[in-house]
Amino acid sequence: VRRKVVILGSTGSIGGSTLEVLERHEESFEVVGLVAGRRVERLAEQVRRWQPSAVSVADDEAAARLREHLGPDAPQVLSGPDGAASVTVDTGPDLVVAAIVGAAGLVPTLAAVRAGCVVALANKEALVVAGELMVHEAQKSGAVLLPVDSEHNAIHQCLRAGRMPEVQRVVLTASGGPFRGRSAAELASVSTADALDHPTWSMGRKITIDSATLMNKGLEVIEARWLFGMPAAAIDVVIHPQSVVHSLVEYRDGSILAQLGTPDMRHPIQYALTWPERWSAPSERLDLPAIGALTFEEPDREAFPCLDLAYGALDDGGDAPARLNAANEEAVAAFLDGGIGFNDIPAVIESVLAAEAVTTPGDVAGLIDADRRARRSAREVIARELSRR
Numbered sequence: 001v002r003r004k005v006v007i008l009g010s011t012g013s014i015g016g017s018t019l020e021v022l023e024r025h026e027e028s029f030e031v032v033g034l035v036a037g038r039r040v041e042r043l044a045e046q047v048r049r050w051q052p053s054a055v056s057v058a059d060d061e062a063a064a065r066l067r068e069h070l071g072p073d074a075p076q077v078l079s080g081p082d083g084a085a086s087v088t089v090d091t092g093p094d095l096v097v098a099a100i101v102g103a104a105g106l107v108p109t110l111a112a113v114r115a116g117c118v119v120a121l122a123n124k125e126a127l128v129v130a131g132e133l134m135v136h137e138a139q140k141s142g143a144v145l146l147p148v149d150s151e152h153n154a155i156h157q158c159l160r161a162g163r164m165p166e167v168q169r170v171v172l173t174a175s176g177g178p179f180r181g182r183s184a185a186e187l188a189s190v191s192t193a194d195a196l197d198h199p200t201w202s203m204g205r206k207i208t209i210d211s212a213t214l215m216n217k218g219l220e221v222i223e224a225r226w227l228f229g230m231p232a233a234a235i236d237v238v239i240h241p242q243s244v245v246h247s248l249v250e251y252r253d254g255s256i257l258a259q260l261g262t263p264d265m266r267h268p269i270q271y272a273l274t275w276p277e278r279w280s281a282p283s284e285r286l287d288l289p290a291i292g293a294l295t296f297e298e299p300d301r302e303a304f305p306c307l308d309l310a311y312g313a314l315d316d317g318g319d320a321p322a323r324l325n326a327a328n329e330e331a332v333a334a335f336l337d338g339g340i341g342f343n344d345i346p347a348v349i350e351s352v353l354a355a356e357a358v359t360t361p362g363d364v365a366g367l368i369d370a371d372r373r374a375r376r377s378a379r380e381v382i383a384r385e386l387s388r389r
């Protein structure tokens with residue numbers, strides 16, 4: 001029997017890599033649902049190739065364009081967060097790949113968790129916004145969360161060597177992004193194109209900017225908190241420019257286990273799709289002598305304040321991580337539009353976090369409301385910044 005798969009964010013970088021992995025193993029998997037945002041031409045191609053029984057896109061306008069592309073052969077086409085959640089649940093998948101970017105992925109990812117699916121999770125923002133709730137719901141439904149993020153996937157692999165009480169800390173590696181070694185003053189004038197030029201990984205635009213600011217690592221610290229049930233004090237970050245060691249686990253006797261590999265997201269995706277088995281893969285092997293040396297250094301927390309903003313939000317708890325994430329999404333979008341400068345990204349987030357006291361919403365609606373308030377507040381801060389120029 002083929003395992004039924006839904007891909008949330010199929011038109012993106014992770015979505016595309018997931019379909020490449022599935023292509024290698026078509027005898028074992030069947031794509032039953034696809035969810036995307038607005039790139040309907042790409043989605044239409046995927047629908048023709050994979051024949052899912054239902055699809056969903058960001059909104060009604062995109063749905064109309066998709067129907068036009070597909071003509072009379074279109075499967076059921078839904079839209080919006082509820083449409084994405086319906087596709088996720090109603091197609092009855094065994095496995096859901098959660099790879100929508102941003103808090104937009106929260107509703108369908110949570111639906112997959114509530115339905116008790118195996119969830120291959122790339123959409124770290126969903127866990128940042130609602131980690132506690134997501135873990136609680138997974139315990140209730142029996143859903144399994146498998147990390148696709150290469151760092152957490154590495155930790156998941158290293159944890160198979162021991163038991164949780166034996167773990168002392170986890171160490172997330174970070175490439176340091178394109179601006180490693182630059183001072184805050186130098187960062188003030190970097191361009192969007194410079195920030196999009198990642199040294200080791202090829203990814204979607206938002207996560208590429210997050211890598212440049214180190215917010216990506218901050219979001220990953222929060223993600224690790226919930227995925228592995230570790231306190232923030234036991235989650236460390238080290239800069240490792242070669243991106244060969246994907247992350248490490250230190251056990252209580254001082255032993256450190258690391259997972260190494262080429263920077264290719266098809267590795268962690270296939271690991272999650274085939275877990276608890278490990279299948280062979282054709283991808284490129286590491287050539288250790290050619291790499292020669294692996295280096296590690298402390299992150300520069302002054303030039304890249306986003307990392308500590310994330311640790312701070314995790315420490316504050318409640319809706320603080322949701323507001324941190326929303327403010328970051330708005331600030332990164334404004335930076336990508338060329339509106340604000342690179343150093344304005346942490347400044348916007350800091351103002352948004354400071355504008356409200358932390359509250360603890362009891363449900364997902366409360367977290368979505370915190371997200372909305374933070375976005376409004378971020379847009380005001382950004383507009384003020386722009387009018388000052």
Ligand SMILES: NC(=O)c1ccc[n+]([C@@H]2O[C@H](COP(=O)([O-])OP(=O)(O)OC[C@H]3O[C@@H](n4cnc5c(N)ncnc54)[C@H](OP(=O)(O)O)[C@@H]3O)[C@@H](O)[C@H]2O)c1
Pocket residue numbers: 008009010011012013014015035036037038039040057058084099100101102104122123124125148149150201202203204205206207265
């Ligand atoms: N890329 C990587 O190597 C990598 C590594 C680790 C973790 N991740 C995480 O994986 C997630 C996806 O990253 P990515 O790099 O693949 O991003 P991406 O290339 O920008 O793709 C994002 C996907 O989300 C879809 N989407 C956006 N808004 C949506 C909405 N409102 N409703 C439904 N779908 C929506 C997009 O659809 P359209 O394009 O059709 O609009 C696209 O399919 C992020 O959370 C990222 O942090 C990525």
